[in-house]
Amino acid sequence: MRSRAPRHLARPGTAREIHGCWGIPRLFGRGTTRMCDVVVIGGGVIGLSIAYELAESGLSVRLLEQGQIGQEASWAGAGILPPGNPDWARTAEARLRAASAQLWPQWAEKLESQTGINTGYVRCGGLEVRLGSPPSELAEEAEGWRAEQVAIEVLSPDDVRERFPGVSADVTAAYYLPDLAQVRNPWLLTALRTACVQHGVELFTGCPVTSLERNGERVHTARTPGGDFSASHFVIAAGAWSRELIQQAGWRLDVQPVRGQIVLLERLPLPFPCVVQSGTRYVVPRRDGRILVGSTEEHVGYDKRNTSAAVSELLAFATSISPELREARFNRAWAGLRPYVNQGRPFIGCIPTLTNVCVATGHYRAGLQLSPITAVLIRQLITGEPVSLPHDCHRYGTHHDRVS
Secondary structure: OOOOOOOOOOOOOOOOEEEOHHHHHHHHOOOOOOEEEEEEEOOOHHHHHHHHHHHHOOOOEEEEOOOOOOOOHHHHOOOEEOOOOOOOOOOHHHHHHHHHHHHHHHHHHHHHHHHOOOOOOEEOOEEEEEEOOOHHHHHHHHHHHHHOOOOOEEEOHHHHHHHOOOOOOOEEEEEEEOOOEEOOHHHHHHHHHHHHHHOOOEEEEOOOOOEEEEEOOEEEEEEEOOEEEEEEEEEEOOHHHHHHHHHHOOEEEOOEEEEEEEEEEEOOOOOOOOEEEEOOEEEEEOOOOEEEEEOOOEOOOOOOOOOHHHHHHHHHHHHHHOHHHHHOEEEEEEEEEEEEOOOOOOEEEEOOOOOOEEEEEOOHHHHHHHHHHHHHHHHHHHHOOOOOOOHHHHEOOOOEEEOO
8 A cells, every 4th residue: 555645633523533333333324334544453552553653644544442542551551661772783672672762752752742742751761770689680681781882870789879869778789771761651642542533543442343354365344343344454453352353364373461460659759760670570750759660470361450469569579679668658559461472572564364464462561662663663564665674573473373
């Protein structure tokens, strides 16, 4: 498909957001379908970003979300954005991360200027620490950042105590990444949703896709309880719910849900200004005194309930990082289901057995982080533009094969 010239922002009243797909017959006429350029299935940060990028390039887009916009894994994350250097990144994973890191400042600025909504994007820095471990435990990680020519400072325990007095005195190894950034998930999702509507994307919530109808090497229709959606191209970006949709398209990708629990605390003044991480756990301070503590990795199917054991573990982690957090006010806890594929690596690409279906899923803990580059890559694949990253950088989900 050729990319058309970008359209102006939609006039008031021309873009629609439909709650519940039972309104489809009223809109399109009962028993009829209406064509558009692209149907995006999934309304998390990945689906919204793709819809926005495609609409901005001039394509007509409909987005179908089975629940509410951005209420699954996208809502549950912490919005940590690690740095990267595209010129020196060597592995496929690092190139993808670095390409997205390079896009983020312009991406956030563009969304904010078009919608007037603050995304909370800020370069806050990030401190990686270990408690009770020898400094050598972080040496390999630090060397990896240096090899990528990303700004990094290796800190001694005395350095940490001097520069970050709110961090535990039990820190024995640390390094600091001054270019690490963060974004506020709910604010970003609101900005993306608004930008989509401004650019003419039709959003359908409460609209689950029950089947994808194929004719040879093409999908021609997405069926929902309220009606059918036809398009020239389809994008499956349904997060942890992508596996069945991909199978309906005649392919197999082993996407598994992994529960991540997170705790919200409140305290002013903040104990430290930067993100503090220790392996897969983190403490993320927001400027308004909110502090996110996460997160777990639990293979429990589609169970999104919080558990007292996990919440207790996260609170213990928070106070081990900063004893000052013992006095923080507990606000609440929640959980999300992350899409997991092949050791946490995403699949971003076309289904090889079909000519008009792309997949963007398996981002696991990096959905917000990788959303800009994912949107750009899908737009390039659909419009036939040269793809900006090598093939192995965006199609390295595995365990897939054809389904008859």
